Amino acid sequence: MDLVEIAPPAFDVDISLAYATDSNFTGRPVYARAECFLHPAAAEALARACETAAVLGYRIRLYDALRPSEAQWVLWNHTPDPDFLADPRRGSPHSRGVAVDLTLLDSDGNALDMGTGFDAFTPLSHHGSRGVGPTAQRNRLLLMGLMTDAGWDFYRNEWWHYQLFNARDYPLISDGDLPRPMMEQPVHGA
Numbered sequence: 001m002d003l004v005e006i007a008p009p010a011f012d013v014d015i016s017l018a019y020a021t022d023s024n025f026t027g028r029p030v031y032a033r034a035e036c037f038l039h040p041a042a043a044e045a046l047a048r049a050c051e052t053a054a055v056l057g058y059r060i061r062l063y064d065a066l067r068p069s070e071a072q073w074v075l076w077n078h079t080p081d082p083d084f085l086a087d088p089r090r091g092s093p094h095s096r097g098v099a100v101d102l103t104l105l106d107s108d109g110n111a112l113d114m115g116t117g118f119d120a121f122t123p124l125s126h127h128g129s130r131g132v133g134p135t136a137q138r139n140r141l142l143l144m145g146l147m148t149d150a151g152w153d154f155y156r157n158e159w160w161h162y163q164l165f166n167a168r169d170y171p172l173i174s175d176g177d178l179p180r181p182m183m184e185q186p187v188h189g190a
Helices: 040-055 069-078 134-149
Strands: 013-015 059-064 099-105 152-155 158-164
Touching (some): 040 059, 040 099, 040 134, 040 158, 134 158
Parallel strands (some): 013 059
Antiparallel strands (some): 059 099, 099 158
């Protein structure tokens, strides 16, 4: 399977994969390796978004990109909430390599105020939430504008999630399909 590794200098992004750390809603690392891959079509759209962000004086911070199907099961088994997680039986756009979770950084490297943190599973995370202040609403609209201009669709419940419009047209990707596995590999006994 052809995948594009998302890493500087080819992509001017700050990579902060939340699921490779314990700073995510599960409270533990989901990925054993902090690898960042996308399908070539999504990588092209991300490059366009990075270019637009740079023109405006911002950088993109990636919280997640391709998420192997096995990782989707880990997340779902922890919090089976279809408002914020795709049921792994259907498959997530992340598990197809055509979705990203991200935010914008200012010129000093500080994340813009989006009203909630990444993976805040609350109605305040919805794009249309009136419960966040005007600065956060403007920042969300800025992010949405540059992402949709670059060819991404948004998910209404998560200000941080963007996917290609035809995400379900792409095949699911498991950890074994990756150039380098991201998940903990089972230890085979004697």
